Amino acid sequence: MSWLLEGTVHHRDSLGSDRLIEPGELALMTAGRGIAHAEQSPDPHAPVLHGAQLWVALPDGARAGDPRFEFHADLPVVTGRGLRATVLLGELAEAVSPGRVHTPLVGVDVELDAGADVVLPLEPDFEHAVLTVSGAPDVDGVLEPGSLCYLGCGRSQLRLRAESGSRLLLLGGVPFGEEIVMWWNFVGRSGDEVRAAREAWQAEIGGTGPARYGAVTGYDGAPLAAPAMPPVPLRPRGRTR
Incomplete structure (x- = not known):
């Protein structure tokens, strides 16, 4: 996204x-x-x-x-005193994004005016986090731009305050129970699966394999080659280690 x-x-x-x-x-x-x-x-x-x-x-x-x-181009917006919240994915305060999802989740772009003090409803079954874009919002403490604050699970609401204009992304979803391997542009369930995806990509862009990924027309340049696989095995990881 x-x-x-x-x-x-x-x-x-x-x-x-x-x-x-x-x-x-x-x-x-x-x-x-x-x-x-x-x-x-x-x-x-x-x-x-x-x-x-x-x-x-x-x-x-x-x-x-x-x-x-x-x-x-047209996304739902929730407004309040000092608040403008654009719902990117999922639902907030009965405003539902048209974007398709495969697991229950939420993504909201939250803009706060100076002096804002608002409470957003949360789905308590979700785990949430806040990514600060600008300003210094107070989210269980003041956050500097670029900060990612993990909020955990079990919250039914979130209080946001801002002394100056601030912007943040509220992200959340049902805890993802499956383990994954993420490497370069590939996501799989095992290192072998990622290695196979890389080999298929390299074969396709080299003209020696079937078109699994397809060609991008109009792009002025050659497809990017994947870097070499690391010398150590890629291990699946989940929410806990």
């Missing part, structure tokens, strides 16, 4: 998607069994590119499904 705060990104993928992404617009790509994509700054472009790219692990029953790209 790509969410821009400043700047523009040109998205292309092997499904034939070709879209300029602006701030306030949701680009949601589901890799499924395999997809290739390119993200570039258009020419001309703004001097600053600022945003977040969030990866969501697919459950075992969905991870080999069809790849897909969604674009949503």
Whole structure:
């Protein structure tokens, strides 16, 4: 999922998607069994590119499904005194994002005015975290920009305060019980699975293998080669170690 705060990104993928992404617009790509994509700054472009790219692990029953790209320019917004909250994924205060998800989760872009003191409802079955984008919001303590604050599970609400204008991303979901291996652009359930995905990619871009990922038309350049696999085994990891 790509969410821009400043700047523009040109998205292309092997499904034939070709879209300029602006701030306030949701680009949601589901890799499924395999997809290739390119993200570039258009020419001309703004001097600053600022945003977040969030990866969501697919459950075992969905991870080999069809790849897909969604674009949503109109997202629901929850407002209050000193609050503007854009619902990227999931639901907040009965506002539901049109973005498709495969597990219960939530993603919200929260903007707070100076002096804001608000309470957001949370799903207590979710575990949540807050990523500070700008300002210094008070979320169980003041957070500097770039801070990721893990809030755990069991909360039914979250109080947010800000002495100055602030912005943050509220992220949450049902705890993901499956173990995964994440390496470069591949996500699997074992090191061997990731190695096989890399080999398939290398064979495809080298012209010696079938088209599992597909070609991106309109991109001016060759596909990126995957780096060499590390010399040590890749181990699956989950919420606990």
